[in-house]
Amino acid sequence: xxxxxxxxxxxxxxxxxxxxxxxxxxxxxxxxxxxxxxxxxxxxxxxxxxxxxxxxxxxxxxxxxxxxxxxxxxxxxxxxxxxxxxxxxxxxxxxxxxxxxxxxxxxxxxxxxxxxxxxxxxxxxxxxxxxxxxxxxxxxxxxxxxxxxxxxxxxxxxxxxxxxxxxxxxxxxxxxxxxxxxxxxxxxxxxxxxxxxxxxxxxxxxxxxxxxxxxxxxxxxxxxxxxxxxxxxxxxxxxxxxxxxxxxx
Amino acid sequence: xxxxxxxxxxxxxxxxxxxxxxxxxxxxxxxxxxxxxxxxxxxxxxxxxxxxxxxxxxxxxxxxxxxxxxxxxxxxxxxxxxxxxxxxxxxxxxxxxxxxxxxxxxxxxxxxxxxxxxxxxxxxxxxxxxxxxxxxxxxxxxxxxxxxxxxxxxxxxxxxxxxxxxxxxxxxxxxxxxxxxxxxxxxxxxxxxxxxxxxxxxxxxxxxxxxxxxxxxxxxxxxxxxxxxxxxxxxxxxxxxxxxxxxxxxxxxxxxxxxx
Amino acid sequence: xxxxxxxxxxxxxxxxxxxxxxxxxxxxxxxxxxxxxxxxxxxxxxxxxxxxxxxxxxxxxxxxxxxxxxxxxxxxxxxxxxxxxxxxxxxxxxxxxxxxxxxxxxxxxxxxxxxxxxxxxxxxxxxxxxxxxxxxxxxxxxxxxxxxxxxxx
Numbered sequence: 001x002x003x004x005x006x007x008x009x010x011x012x013x014x015x016x017x018x019x020x021x022x023x024x025x026x027x028x029x030x031x032x033x034x035x036x037x038x039x040x041x042x043x044x045x046x047x048x049x050x051x052x053x054x055x056x057x058x059x060x061x062x063x064x065x066x067x068x069x070x071x072x073x074x075x076x077x078x079x080x081x082x083x084x085x086x087x088x089x090x091x092x093x094x095x096x097x098x099x100x101x102x103x104x105x106x107x108x109x110x111x112x113x114x115x116x117x118x119x120x121x122x123x124x125x126x127x128x129x130x131x132x133x134x135x136x137x138x139x140x141x142x143x144x145x146x147x148x149x150x151x152x153x154x155x156x157x158x159x160x161x162x163x164x165x166x167x168x169x170x171x172x173x174x175x176x177x178x179x180x181x182x183x184x185x186x187x188x189x190x191x192x193x194x195x196x197x198x199x200x201x202x203x204x205x206x207x208x209x210x211x212x213x214x215x216x217x218x219x220x221x222x223x224x225x226x227x228x229x230x231x232x233x234x235x236x237x238x239x240x241x242x243x244x245x246x247x248x249x
Numbered sequence: 250x251x252x253x254x255x256x257x258x259x260x261x262x263x264x265x266x267x268x269x270x271x272x273x274x275x276x277x278x279x280x281x282x283x284x285x286x287x288x289x290x291x292x293x294x295x296x297x298x299x300x301x302x303x304x305x306x307x308x309x310x311x312x313x314x315x316x317x318x319x320x321x322x323x324x325x326x327x328x329x330x331x332x333x334x335x336x337x338x339x340x341x342x343x344x345x346x347x348x349x350x351x352x353x354x355x356x357x358x359x360x361x362x363x364x365x366x367x368x369x370x371x372x373x374x375x376x377x378x379x380x381x382x383x384x385x386x387x388x389x390x391x392x393x394x395x396x397x398x399x400x401x402x403x404x405x406x407x408x409x410x411x412x413x414x415x416x417x418x419x420x421x422x423x424x425x426x427x428x429x430x431x432x433x434x435x436x437x438x439x440x441x442x443x444x445x446x447x448x449x450x451x452x453x454x455x456x457x458x459x460x461x462x463x464x465x466x467x468x469x470x471x472x473x474x475x476x477x478x479x480x481x482x483x484x485x486x487x488x489x490x491x492x493x494x495x496x497x498x499x500x501x502x503x504x505x506x507x508x509x
Numbered sequence: 510x511x512x513x514x515x516x517x518x519x520x521x522x523x524x525x526x527x528x529x530x531x532x533x534x535x536x537x538x539x540x541x542x543x544x545x546x547x548x549x550x551x552x553x554x555x556x557x558x559x560x561x562x563x564x565x566x567x568x569x570x571x572x573x574x575x576x577x578x579x580x581x582x583x584x585x586x587x588x589x590x591x592x593x594x595x596x597x598x599x600x601x602x603x604x605x606x607x608x609x610x611x612x613x614x615x616x617x618x619x620x621x622x623x624x625x626x627x628x629x630x631x632x633x634x635x636x637x638x639x640x641x642x643x644x645x646x647x648x649x650x651x652x653x654x655x656x657x658x659x660x661x662x
Contacts, residue, residue: 033382062384073379076371087383090390137384290512296519304522344533405526412529438536442564447533 002028003199005041011142014169014176016190018183020221020230025179026070029145032177033067034058049067063091066136066144070151072128074120075137080107081116084135091139106134109171109248110164126157133164143175144168150182158185165189183222187211195221271467274388277394280468281389282432291390295398299360301496303406306359307352311410314351315417318342322418323426332426336433337440339418344441345448345506348411350498353457356403357490361465364395368469369479377470383466392470396462403458404451411450449505456497461490548576548594549634553608553621558589559618559644561610567593569623574599577621593621595632603628607640619644 002024009015019025030036031043034050038249043050045061053061068204074083084103086197088094094102104138113152120128129149150158166189171175180186186193195203195210195218203210203218213219220228236242306454322338368391371377377387415437422428441447465486472482558580567575575595583590593608605626612619632638 030378035378035381059386061386062382065382067382069375069379069382071375073375075376075379076374088385088421090385132379140398269632270584293516294512297515300526301518301522304525315587404524405523405529408529408533409526412532434536443566445535450533451530 001040002041005196005200007194007201007204009175009177010192011175012169012173014165014178014189015189016186016193017177017179017196018181018186018193018221019196020181024199025181026147028196029067029147029177029179029246032145033062033065063087063139066139066141068129068132068136068144068146068149069219070148072120072125072132073124074128074132076120079116080112080118080123080131080149083120083131085118085139087135087139102138103134106138107131109137110134111160124157126153126160129153129161130164133161134169135214137168137172137174140172141174143177146169146176146178146180148180148182149178150180150185157192158182162189183224187222197221267270267471270471271463274392274467275463277388278393278463281386281393284389285393290403291394292397292443295394296402299364299395299398300402303356303359303402304409306355306409307360307406308356308413310351311348311413312417314347315339315343315414315419316415316421319418319421319426323428326495330414332422332428333432334436334440335418335422335428336415339422340415340437340441343411343414343418344446346450346498346502348407348414349450349453349457350494352403352407352454353461353494354408354491355389356399356406356458356461357465357487360399360402361461361486361490362483364399364462364465365469365472368392368395368466369472369474369482370437372470372472373474373476373479382398388470392466396466399462399465400455400458403461404454407454407457408451432450444479445506449501452505453498453501456501457494460493460497464490465491468475532537545591547597548578549597549600549632551593551595551632551634551638552637553591553641554583554586554588554640555591555608555610555641555643556588557643557646558610559612559619559646561591561621561644564661565618566597566622567621569599569625571600574623581596591621593638600633602632604630604632604636605640606632606638607642608638609642610644612645623636 004240005028007017017028027036032045032050034043034053035141039106041188043054046066048057048061050058050061054148074080075086077207078086081103084106085099088099088102092099103116104113110133112127112130115123115127115131120131123131149165150163153161157178162185165176165178168174177192178186190207193204194201197217203213203215205213206214210222211217212224217229219225220230226232253394318339319335322335323332326332326335326338351474368377371387377391380387380390419430419433423430466488468482468489469479472478534583540637560579561580562576563577563580565577566573567577572639576595579590579592581590582588595602602623603626605628607626609622609624609626610619611622626640
């Protein structure tokens with residue numbers, strides 16, 4: 001999937017990873033989270049090689065990572081409250097009143113304290129993602145990974161998510177990795193950006209630097225042009241010739 | 250020709266790989282069972298959806314199978330003037346064969362398919378991946394309780410099926426066709442052996458419970474995470490369980506009753 | 510309190526299932542008849558046991574008093590050795606009781622019938638039954654019958 005991919009994610013910042021669909025952005029997050037194993041190369045988080053860790057060490061590391069899935073990945077048989085409380089119940093032995101306080105604090109942060117009794121099926125896509133975000137930060141992780149946080153949301157909800165990512169990063173001192181193909185939103189929150197395609201990093205820099213780029217590919221992607229180095233047409237034989245063939249059987 | 254051989258090779262390699270995955274998965278599931286001990290609540294919830302919700306179909310089917318056995322047995326036995334043995338025929342068929350086998354087949358249709366679909370859907374909606382990223386092992390949290398619940402439920406359901414079936418046979422035979430009630434029960438008690446018949450039947454249902462639960466949770470866990478993949482996993486659960494149960498039934502019967 | 514309801518229903522389910530297992534064991538099978546009391550074992554030697562099987566019933570005047578516990582072949586007497594497990598409540602059989610192998614019905618299972626003798630002393634655990642009558646072998650009967658028929662001519 002990747003070849004010669006090399007990126008650094010600075011601690012305490014928001015790093016954006018941009019790229020068209022199908023370039024393996026989600027794969028990248030799975031590599032960082034240790035769910036997938038690279039055939040070559042290493043992934044280091046806080047100096048630990050993720051894929052050399054024992055199972056227990058990997059699980060200990062994951063407790064300090066949050067991940068926001070595209071679909072939210074809420075447990076459908078638990079209420080919003082129980083979903084957010086889930087990591088606490090699994091990993092801590094906090095007394096119930098304390099769990100309640102922590103859950104309510106996190107739900108308040110994403111503005112859904114009032115929705116705690118709802119079931120995941122009753123939530124809109126944006127609300128589900130906010131609940132998932134509350135759940136991702138409930139153990140106070142050092143790092144949160146966002147997998148396509150803006151996809152399929154209306155502009156208002158998108159703005160809410162953008163605001164949340166930005167605020168949480170500042171309030172909790174998180175390291176954030178935002179993987180997305182939504183250029184405008186990612187540009188607006190990231191401190192530093194990587195653009196990946198064809199298995200490698202093709203451009204990187206601050207949002208301002210990337211806007212000034214002269215790479216035609218990056219320009220096409222950033223400005224959202226239909227044709228350019230990435231062709232509009234799927235590779236095919238010559239158009240006219242194929243039409244003519246059909247006309248004369 | 251070469252293409253055909255290649256396809257055959259690919260197909261069988263994929264099969265072997267699946268077989269291997271299934272057994273590795275089973276080992277992981279069994280290994281995580283002890284970690285369920287401090288949390289019986291997880292298993293109780295699954296016992297509800299696997300066991301309690303299967304009760305109705307088991308009881309109703311058991312009753313009807315008993316009715317049919319009563320009728321068929323009576324019609325056959327009365328030709329030899331041996332209708333007093335009706336109870337034995339009904340009880341032996343149920344305890345030895347129909348109880349464990351039909352329960353396992355119904356279980357595959359009712360509980361097994363639901364388990365596979367549930368786990369498959371959790372996979373396709375990234376819930377399993379989410380659990381992993383929350384440092385929770387989905388095999389321990391999701392798979393193992395369901396497997397254990399299925400394993401526990403099957404012998405209980407099979408025993409219920411048999412009991413209801415015997416009463417169904419009694420109802421038809423004695424209530425409708427006039428076989429003497431005393432003869433019905435005393436013949437059963439005299440002829441049905443605890444170790445040879447009842448215990449072997451229970452052993453069968455324990456084995457079926459193990460296999461059926463394993464197939465269901467594995468098919469769900471191994472499903473292609475799309476709606477089509479989940480659908481196929483559900484179908485495969487029912488088909489594979491049915492085949493495995495019937496095949497194993499033959500082997501077990503040969504082992505248990507074959508040596509005399 | 511959904512959890513509480515589930516717990517109760519599951520509890521009922523398990524109780525029902527275990528109850529069914531118990532019913533199968535006690536009501537449907539013959540478990541309740543054996544092992545109600547202890548058993549004592551006596552040995553009997555037969556020339557031919559025919560199709561007698563382990564666990565076959567042992568009766569006296571048609572009443573079931575025990576079962577066949579063991580069947581073996583004795584190396585010194587060259588006869589079949591059958592160990593009978595008799596219920597301890599039937600501890601009053603005289604030592605000269607005889608054991609015969611019969612068939613229930615024309616084609617039914619074979620069983621052992623005890624015919625009490627007249628001695629004062631009774632059979633104890635480890636006793637040997639002296640008088641035995643082997644199983645009727647249908648082929649032998651027919652053979653003997655045919656021989657008689659032909660020799661009369």
